[in-house]
Amino acid sequence: MAISRRQWKTVFYHLLVGVLALGMIYPILWLVASSLKPNDEIFTTAYSLIPSTLQWSNYASGWAGFAGNSFGTFFKNSFIIVSLSTIGAVCSSALVAYAFSRIPFFGRGFWFGCMMLTLMLPRDVTIIPQYIMFSELGWLQSFKPLIVPQFLGIPFFIFLIMQFIRTVPADLDEAAKIDGCSKYGIFFKVILPLIVPAMMTSAIFSFYWTWEDFIHPLLYLNQPELYPVSLALKLFLDGESLNNWGGMFAMSTLSLVPVFVIFFIFQKYIVDGISTSGLKG
């Protein structure tokens, strides 16, 4: 039974795309493998993905953390910051998106233009004055500078949810209005239930961005007991903890677990979100 040219092409395709894909995720696999290798083995057999023994103690030694603050504390901090930020970002963005797409108020075009401009505003211009502002408010060494601004609408999410509201027929609003619904009623009874998918996508990205955020915690928090996971990982690179490679790889791996779990559960929302709005992930 001869293999046809077409089948050869398919085999060749899978070989090419598959090997490339493996190359792409190889560093990630290496990270996971290294997190399970004995400390002295990580760099002597760096090419290998298979640990000689499974060194689960890396996870224990990494979890123990630094100077009495375990990764339990860091994960707790991350979850507090991330969940409050996400709730704030999604709810406020939905409200603003509704105003921009459905209510013809005075100055709407102007404010929408401002929002599109902020989308492209480089972060560097605002971090210094914001830092000074938060320090004058006495908010340094607290989660407030990380969380409060999230409650004031995130341009990317406003834009994403607006795109979604556009697909809801205006007739629905009209019908609800005739039934005596106010603009508030229309939002909560008609629009809100229909934009849940867009809000999900926003929530997922908000989770990712705040989970990975490094520069803002670095600026606002310098007591280790307040560190989120992203900032705590940096401590592995400092001074005396420098030799706990296994622990460092173990906690790095652990910090990515929530990211992967959410990706595998909500893949569709993520892919749709990026494809329709150009959100960066």
Place this chain on the structure above:
Amino acid sequence: MKLRENDHVVGYAFAAPFILGFLLFIVYPVFSSLYYSFTNYNLLEAPSWVGFDNYAKMFTDDGKYAKSISVTLNYVLASVPLRLAFALGVAMLLNKAIAGIGLYRSAYYLPSLIGGSVAVSILWSQVFGDKGLVNSALGLIGIESSTSWIGNPGTALWTLIALSVWQFGSSMLIFLAGLKNIPKDYYEAASVDGANKVRQFFKITLPLLSPIILFNLIMQTISAFMTFTPAYIISRGEGGPLDETLLYSLYLYKRAFTFYEMGYASAMAWVALIAIGLVTLLIFQSSRYWVHYESKGDR
């Protein structure tokens, strides 16, 4: 008439979070940083007016500043085109309806999902370290290398560029969505007319994707200019070796938060704002020569 007024009140009520945030966290900071940029300010004493001194010093008397500009330009000019080229190339490879395509798509996308994290920056510093994955793999094929790619001034920036290119996944997804929107008939008609694949790519795929390329180009350029985390983690906050990874954002951070020169750093921020604004404008202006907008019929 009464109803319309009502719309204004309700509209502002719903838009209030954004308007408040915009005034408080964007407008006020942008202008106060303009003011700070003309002062010396160390947070402890009140800002003192110095006119254009910060700007003058930046361009005439700060070797590190010039270095950080050249490092950043190299980084942006190498990473953005490479990232977009990979994104488009792989998107074209994956634009097929065959079994297993979803799995491939996830594999290519994953790095960009986690790429901005501290964990990946740490991983990267070990992959390219003196005893890391890269040297170890090179050893397997008979090339003995014990230099640290991170520690070698000639290669350090390239490890950051590689990290950025590795994260082409989200651009790839955007291109993939664009490719799926190109009607198949175009290609069929072209092959009937005898156009080969290369010609089809330049005459159909590229022009029809050009608005998406423009969008990606602008967003990726801005975010490349602002890259901070990997440079900070991989160089331990220093921008070394020999300032070869001293990206603009990292240098600004050091000036502001290591040396507390808020005025100088604000001036740096404003130069960045103007430069990025000009680059964006330039890209937009150039777009009329290469971006193709489809029939004006429906818009």
